[in-house]
Amino acid sequence: xxxxxxxxxxxxxxxxxxxxxxxxxxxxxxxxxxxxxxxxxxxxxxxxxxxxxxxxxxxxxxxxxxxxxxxxxxxxxxxxxxxxxxxxxxxxxxxxxxxxxxxxxxxxxxxxxxxxxxxxxxxxxxxxxxxxxxxxxxxxxxxxxxxxxxxxxxxxxxxxxxxxxxxxxxxxxxxxxxxxxxxxxxxxxxxxxxxxxxxxxxxxxxxxxxxxxxxxxxxxxxxxxxxxxxxxxxxxxxxxxxxxxxxxxxxxxxxxxxxxxxxxxxxxxxxxxxxxxxxxxxxxxxxxxxxxxxxxxxxxxxxxxxxxxxxxxxxxxxxxxxxxxxxxxxxxxxxxxxxxxxx
DNA sequence: AAAGCGGGGTC
DNA sequence: GACCCAGCTTT
Numbered sequence: 081x082x083x084x085x086x087x088x089x090x091x092x093x094x095x096x097x098x099x100x101x102x103x104x105x106x107x108x109x110x111x112x113x114x115x116x117x118x119x120x121x122x123x124x125x126x127x128x129x130x131x132x133x134x135x136x137x138x139x140x141x142x143x144x145x146x147x148x149x150x151x152x153x154x155x156x157x158x159x160x161x162x163x164x165x166x167x168x169x170x171x172x173x174x175x176x177x178x179x180x181x182x183x184x185x186x187x188x189x190x191x192x193x194x195x196x197x198x199x200x201x202x203x204x205x206x207x208x209x210x211x212x213x214x215x216x217x218x219x220x221x222x223x224x225x226x227x228x229x230x231x232x233x234x235x236x237x238x239x240x241x242x243x244x245x246x247x248x249x250x251x252x253x254x255x256x257x258x259x260x261x262x263x264x265x266x267x268x269x270x271x272x273x274x275x276x277x278x279x280x281x282x283x284x285x286x287x288x289x290x291x292x293x294x295x296x297x298x299x300x301x302x303x304x305x306x307x308x309x310x311x312x313x314x315x316x317x318x319x320x321x322x323x324x325x326x327x328x329x330x331x332x333x334x335x336x337x338x339x340x341x342x343x344x345x346x347x348x349x350x351x352x353x354x355x356x357x358x359x360x361x362x363x364x365x366x367x368x369x370x371x372x373x374x375x376x377x378x379x380x381x382x383x384x385x386x387x388x389x390x391x392x393x394x395x396x397x398x399x400x401x402x403x404x405x406x407x408x409x410x411x412x413x414x415x416x417x418x419x420x421x422x423x
Numbered sequence: 424a425a426a427g428c429g430g431g432g433t434c
Numbered sequence: 435g436a437c438c439c440a441g442c443t444t445t
Binding site: 113116119121124161165192195196201218262263265 | 437438439440441442443444
Binding site: 119120121123124156157158159160161162234235270271272273331332333334335368369370371372373408409410 | 424426427428429430431432433434
């Protein structure tokens with residue numbers, strides 16, 4: 081074994097976390113964990129992984145659930161297209177592959193929601209295929225070891241780091257090697273305050289030698305964060321303890337999740353202009369910061385007066401039934417904080 | 424090539 | 435407030 085692989089995998093054997101998806105080569109469970117952990121930390125995803133494995137022990141169980149049930153289990157985890165693709169792929173594996181997962185990189189990458197990273201991860205972890213994973217951790221570790229400054233979020237950077245990743249891969253044990261380099265990036269070669277003083281690569285880390293650790297990996301510009309102004313009219317019926325919701329259908333944030341009645345405005349002023357009537361209940365205002373947009377949200381709660389002054393897709397739900405409906409985290413918090421009287 | 428997609432954590 | 439996280443799909 082070459083020095084890099086030996087030092088890396090020695091570090092891994094002494095420092096790796098004991099995680100449930102590392103105790104199995106079952107491709108269903110590994111796939112589940114990989115989809116959940118895309119853009120998600122282990123601490124946040126672990127409970128969801130356990131819920132899914134418990135509720136759907138096999139891909140066939142997941143395939144036979146409804147999309148709404150799957151979204152409800154995913155509720156609060158974000159990036160909901162992952163859940164929709166998860167369900168779609170489960171149905172495909174169940175209906176077209178007899179419930180058996182593809183066993184190669186090329187077969188896996190055809191699945192919805194499975195891209196280059198996830199296909200490399202599953203094929204190497206479960207089937208010992210020699211595919212090098214390339215995720216945020218690998219980018220960071222390699223960019224520092226080689227002090228390589230091509231921005232990672234460019235086509236050229238992707239290509240160059242892919243070559244580097246392949247060159248380092250331990251062909252004898254791609255599964256352990258891939259786990260090792262990602263775990264090393266997550267626990268030791270961290271984005272902030274990496275533990276260079278106790279690093280096994282002190283002698284060969286070019287960025288450490290050059291004093292450029294904090295500059296790696298290089299990335300190009302951050303995109304502008306859009307501001308959106310949401311006015312929610314939260315219709316309630318105290319007598320029957322109901323709140324009115326509608327399903328979101330636009331290809332937008334929270335696709336296929338349930339929503340209050342919503343009016344969107346292009347500015348704070350436009351939104352305020354729309355609030356003309358005297359309100360019995362003080363509006364609740366929140367700022368919801370997401371990765372690519374900031375939502376300035378105003379909630380106005382209104383007791384229903386007949387006839388129902390809204391569109392007919394709005395339907396009443398009891399507070400109790402909300403447990404089984406996929407609702408954004410923002411809405412969940414509002415309900416808990418402001419609609420206690422319904423329960 | 425660029426945009427869109429969540430929620431939570433760290434510093 | 436900026437940046438990050440076991441990325442992928444759509445345009």
